Amino acid sequence: DTAVSQTPKYLVTQMGNDKSIKCEQNLGHDTMYWYKQDSKKFLKIMFSYNNKELIINETVPNRFSPKSPDKAHLNLHINSLELGDSAVYFCASSQEGGTRGAYGYTFGSGTRLTVV
Amino acid sequence: LAKTTQPISMDSYEGQEVNITCSHNNIATNDYITWYQQFPSQGPRFIIQGYKTKVTNEVASLFIPADRKSSTLSLPRVSLSDTAVYYCLVAPDGGATNKLIFGTGTLLAVQP
Incomplete structure (x- = not known):
C-alpha cells in the first residue's frame, strides 16, 4: 500500500493548458507539501498545508493553486501552463509534532510534467 | 536554514565503503542533520539523522564532529542498488x- 501516492506519474501537455496533479496519503499525517524539482535536480518547497490550512506559500506564480479537501489529500492545479513549468513535482507529508529537523517526511514518487 | 555543501558526484565499486561529507558551517544550535536518498523516478527517502557524535542504523552511519560544521555519511559495502543521489x-x-x-x-x- 503506497504511503504517498500521486497521479498522474507522467503528464505531457501543451502551453496554455490547465492541468491538475492529485496527491493522497494514507499515513494519517496532518501536514502535506508540494515540492518542485527542476532540471538541475534542486528540490524547492512550493506549498505546505496543515489540516487543510495553507501554511507555506513560497514565491510561486498564482497560476499554481493548491487545494486540500481534507488532510489526506492535497491537489495542485496549474493554469496557463508555460514551458518553464516543466519539472518533477513531489508531494510529501509529515505529522505535525512528529518531525524533528528534516526527519519524518514521506515523499511520493513524483509527477513528471512536460510542457510542449 | 543553514546551507549545505557536498560533492556533486562520487564513484565507487561494489563492496567498498563510501563516505560522503557535507559542510554546514552556519549550522544553528537547534538544527538537526538529516540525510535523504533519492533514486531515479522516485521521491527522496530518509536514511539517517543525527545531532552530534555518531549515529548508526541498519543502512548507514553518520559521523558528526564536536563543532557540527560538517557531517559524514558512511555507507558500508555498497552495492549497485546504492547508486542514487544523497542529500544532506x-x-x-x-x-x-x-x-x-x-x-x-x-x-x-x-x-x-
Missing part, C-alpha cells in the same frame, strides 16, 4: 512551517 539537510524542528532546503546532493555511482 540541516533544519530545526518546524513541522508545517519547515522549508526544507535540498542542495545539489551527491550523485553516487556504484560500479561492478
Whole structure:
C-alpha cells in the first residue's frame, strides 16, 4: 500500500493548458507539501498545508493553486501552463509534532510534467 | 536554514565503503542533520539523522564532529542498488512551517 501516492506519474501537455496533479496519503499525517524539482535536480518547497490550512506559500506564480479537501489529500492545479513549468513535482507529508529537523517526511514518487 | 555543501558526484565499486561529507558551517544550535536518498523516478527517502557524535542504523552511519560544521555519511559495502543521489539537510524542528532546503546532493555511482 503506497504511503504517498500521486497521479498522474507522467503528464505531457501543451502551453496554455490547465492541468491538475492529485496527491493522497494514507499515513494519517496532518501536514502535506508540494515540492518542485527542476532540471538541475534542486528540490524547492512550493506549498505546505496543515489540516487543510495553507501554511507555506513560497514565491510561486498564482497560476499554481493548491487545494486540500481534507488532510489526506492535497491537489495542485496549474493554469496557463508555460514551458518553464516543466519539472518533477513531489508531494510529501509529515505529522505535525512528529518531525524533528528534516526527519519524518514521506515523499511520493513524483509527477513528471512536460510542457510542449 | 543553514546551507549545505557536498560533492556533486562520487564513484565507487561494489563492496567498498563510501563516505560522503557535507559542510554546514552556519549550522544553528537547534538544527538537526538529516540525510535523504533519492533514486531515479522516485521521491527522496530518509536514511539517517543525527545531532552530534555518531549515529548508526541498519543502512548507514553518520559521523558528526564536536563543532557540527560538517557531517559524514558512511555507507558500508555498497552495492549497485546504492547508486542514487544523497542529500544532506540541516533544519530545526518546524513541522508545517519547515522549508526544507535540498542542495545539489551527491550523485553516487556504484560500479561492478
